[in-house]
Amino acid sequence: MKKFISIILILAITLTGIFFTTKLLEPKYMTGILEGAMIGEYYDDPTDHDVVFIGDCELYENISPVYLWENYGINSYIRGSAQQLIWQSYYLAEETIKREHPDMIVFNVLSMKYNEPQNEAYNRMTIDGMKWSKSKVGSINASMTEDEHFIEYLFPILRYHSRWSDLNSDDFKYLLHRDKVSFNGYYMRVDVKEATDVPEGRPLADYQFGDNAYYYLDKLTKLCKDNDVKLVLVKAPTLYPYWYEEWDKQMVDYAKENNLTYINFLEAQDEMGLDWTKDTYDGGLHLNLAGAEKLSKYFGDILSKDMKVPDRRGDAALEKYWKTVEARYEAEIDRQNTNLERYGNVHGEDED
Amino acid sequence: MLFTSYEFLLFLLVVFIMYYLLPGRAQWSFLLLASYAFYFMCDPRYLIFIMVTTVTTFFAAKKISDKKESFDAWFKEHKKEYEKEERKALKAKEHAAEKKIFLACLLLNLGILAVTKYTNFTIANINGIMASFGRPDGFSFVDLIIPMGISFYTFQSMGYLIDVFNGKFKAQDNLFKFALFVSFFPQLVQGPISRYADLSQTLYEEHKFDWRTVSFGLERILWGFFKKLVIADRILVAVQAIIADPDTYNGFYAFAGAMFYALELYADFTGGIDITIGVAETMGIKVTENFIRPYFSKNIKEYWNRWHITMGTWFTDYIFYPISASQFMMKLSKKSRARLGNNLGKRVPVYLSSFIVWFTTGIWHGASWNFIVWGLGNFVVIMISQELEPFYRWFHSKVHVDGTFGWRLFQVIRTVLIMSSLRMFDCYRDVPLTFKMFGSIFTDSSLAQLTPAAFTGMGITGFDYAVVFVGMLILITVSLIGRSGSVRGKIATCAEPVRFIIWYGLFMATLIFGAYGIGYSASQFIYNQF
Known part of the structure; x- marks a missing residue:
């Protein structure tokens, strides 16, 4: 009996030690690169969204769910992450449908240009935050670059052990919890850096999207059809990465063949009133808050009027939830504006 | 397959579990299978080389041993029929016959080693000589496979052949048992160069799971990983930086490089051997x-x-x-x-x-x-x-x-x-440069070189140096304790909580401070290349 207790005790201490060490060494993404924390935030929120946006920065920096709620009563969430690849979007969609079954999934098609795993750091920012499920396993297997190993996702300490020399107060502060960094998946920036000298895209040897990208787009289409979820393909109106006509045509054709809606917002820039001297914070790569709200208004009209996404204002539980998000949203606008005035950047004194 | 790869650890776990699940009489056969699987996973082409060495050495040794045995039996029976000189001549004749087989096998296997390892070196030297006689268009280099650990298993096999030839022991009768002796996976790629008389004592025995033996083996493996990952692979970056840029890193840096390399080589090689011995020990085999x-x-x-x-x-x-x-x-x-x-x-x-x-x-x-x-x-x-x-x-x-x-x-x-x-x-890349860098220690060293910034410019940080320094202190301490007997034996006598703290501390230190995974290039053990 004594031996048994000591074995249990040894196991408990060992596993607890590894657990806390892992938690300590994992990147927290609470300052600087916030994008790594966004996928994980999703699980804390109510789950009956009507619209879920899935894709890369062209969604999570360009559309404001708060605006959609305030002006159209659309209950939405962005499951976005930096350089989210299409297979990652597929597995996020699979998990989302299993978890909450939204009426509509909106997918940004820029990631069609990637046919192979790209970058370990971006993989991590998308995958680490996912809860363990068949979808996460699928996403890991589809995303791993040559240097990556599945076991490093299973035991993150094997990946992040080298952070011991970079630990800071945030690592201790956020050992077991995280603050919210997004507003239902939206990454806010209020500053302005106008887009000047936007270059034309350089000619490519081959404009055809890759087989692997199409394979996952087909899977996404089938997944949505099988589960009676409307899939909408969009291309955000940002100026670069350059969106080629040849790429656009492929998406138009694909949407037609599969009876899907495809909206290229680049073609509606004037209609939505985008002003590239005011509506971007990084010279045309992403929209700032003003730009994101213009796009949200334009798309909100389509979602609400054309696609009949219901107005859920009046739902007490949702009203209560969105009130807290709105409060944070307004506070963040104030914080960033104050920092802009005081320090000339949105981050404040201590950050670049 | 590197010893420090996840694949090896998984392989090891599977082999370990299977080894103790199988009936004792099947254990050695399974180890042979595992050893060949290990070598196959390194590169399937390697198997041809090790098989040639195994088969030729086995049959040559067996032939020598059988001849020796039958001659001795015959000689014992008939020696009285011959005069002293005749007996001497008979023995010499027998010895000459055995020697023919022995030399044929020895030359074949050393020949394989020589061709695979030294062909391009020979060509380079011939080309150098030709160039000095005004013939710059020398021979082209050949693209040959150099099987991992060929020097080790060839020497191990030839040691066996020589011992059999010298009559130290009778040759192994079972080809597969001999194949295991040559290919036993923990020691296949970096030694030690075992002797048949030593290794065979435990290699073919049946081993029942014994917690003490297994835990001792695991402790040895962990200690090996600590040396390799925490010390050797961390200081490796500085060593490589110094070697790669001799124009910048001369004088005192060259001295520091030599010292760092001494530490790296020790931690790398002894760490690898600790893993080898530990792996064998978990299966009850003494290396x-x-x-x-x-x-x-x-x-x-x-x-x-x-x-x-x-x-x-x-x-x-x-x-x-x-x-x-x-x-x-x-x-x-x-x-x-x-x-x-x-x-x-x-x-x-x-x-x-x-x-x-x-x-x-x-x-x-x-x-x-x-x-x-x-x-x-x-x-x-x-x-x-x-x-x-x-x-x-x-x-x-x-x-x-x-x-x-x-x-x-x-x-x-x-x-x-x-x-x-x-x-x-x-x-260093060649002999003259090595002499030059050695000389620079005495001619180009200056106090100005001893700045912290210069040493952290070698790709490793102050934190890395601190880890290496603490690791080195632990190495020295363990070595000092080891002078009066087995360190693991001493730890085993400590109270359970103390033992746990020591091994858990070492495990966590290796896990956290080890130079492995993304951001670190997987470094082969230095002796794998020999």
Whole structure:
């Protein structure tokens, strides 16, 4: 009996030690690169969204769910992450449908240009935050670059052990919890850096999207059809990465063949009133808050009027939830504006 | 498959579980299967080479052994029928017949080793000679496979063949058992170079799961990983930076590089051997120790008795002694004594044999002049040290420091410095550059080089140096404790919580401070390439 207790005790201490060490060494993404924390935030929120946006920065920096709620009563969430690849979007969609079954999934098609795993750091920012499920396993297997190993996702300490020399107060502060960094998946920036000298895209040897990208787009289409979820393909109106006509045509054709809606917002820039001297914070790569709200208004009209996404204002539980998000949203606008005035950047004194 | 890869750990886990689940009589067969699977996973083409060595050595040794046995039986029965001279002639005839088989097998296998490892080195030298005679268009280099660990398994097999030829033991009757001896996976790629008489005692036995044996093995594996990942692979970056840029990193940096390399090589090689011995131990198999605290040696001779012991004894037993005792050396000894006097003359054959041993030791380590000069450097140092023996005796009769801590410390530091200097040949791209960098230690060192910024500019940070320093202190402490008996044995006598803290601490230290995974290039064990 004594031996048994000591074995249990040894196991408990060992596993607890590894657990806390892992938690300590994992990147927290609470300052600087916030994008790594966004996928994980999703699980804390109510789950009956009507619209879920899935894709890369062209969604999570360009559309404001708060605006959609305030002006159209659309209950939405962005499951976005930096350089989210299409297979990652597929597995996020699979998990989302299993978890909450939204009426509509909106997918940004820029990631069609990637046919192979790209970058370990971006993989991590998308995958680490996912809860363990068949979808996460699928996403890991589809995303791993040559240097990556599945076991490093299973035991993150094997990946992040080298952070011991970079630990800071945030690592201790956020050992077991995280603050919210997004507003239902939206990454806010209020500053302005106008887009000047936007270059034309350089000619490519081959404009055809890759087989692997199409394979996952087909899977996404089938997944949505099988589960009676409307899939909408969009291309955000940002100026670069350059969106080629040849790429656009492929998406138009694909949407037609599969009876899907495809909206290229680049073609509606004037209609939505985008002003590239005011509506971007990084010279045309992403929209700032003003730009994101213009796009949200334009798309909100389509979602609400054309696609009949219901107005859920009046739902007490949702009203209560969105009130807290709105409060944070307004506070963040104030914080960033104050920092802009005081320090000339949105981050404040201590950050670049 | 690197010992430090996840694939190896998974492989090990599967082998370990299967090994103890299988009936005892099937264990060795399973190990053979696992060993071949391991080598196959390294590169399927390697299998052809190891199979050729295994099969040829097995049948040659068996033939020799059978011949020996039947001759001995026949001779015992019939020796009375022959005169002394006739008996001698019969024995000589038998020996000559065995020798033919022995030499054929030896030459074939050493030939494979020579062709795979030394063809391009030979071509480079021929091209160099041709170029010096105004013929710059030399031979093209050939793209040959060099099977991982070929030097180790060839030497191990040839040691077996020589022992059988010398009648030390009867040849193994079972081809598959012999194949396991040659290919036993933990020691296949970096040794130790086991002797059949030692390894076979536990290799084919049935082993029941014994917690103490298994835990001792696991502890040894963990200690090996600590040395390799926390110390060797962390300081490796600085070593590589210094070697890669000799124009910048000369003078004191070259000295620091030599010291860092000494630490890296020790932690790397002994770490690898710890893993090897530990893996074997978890399965109840005893593999010969290869190191006995070599950096505590008082002189180079002692150092070589404590560093890569199985290689040293192999060269001594299979090259030095046979050459020293050869008819040629006997004649040489006679002649040199006659011409140079007894005192000097008797040294000629010994020194010549040593020269050959160190030349082969050098070239065994690698197909380059760097290794040959390194080997001969060792020869020169050992010879000088022997020649200075009378001087040391005189010195100690006048100055009574022998046995004092200070003198002992001086001896240890001297050994480390000499060995580290010689090892600079391992590092730099050619012999002239090595001499130049060694010379720069004395001509270009300056205090201005001793800035923290310069050392953190080598790709490792102050934190890395701190980890390496603490790791080195742990190494020294463990070595000091080990002088009075098995460290693991001592830890085993501690109270359970103390034992747990020690091993858990080591595990977590390796897990956190180990240089592995993304951001670190997976580094092969240095001795894998030999």
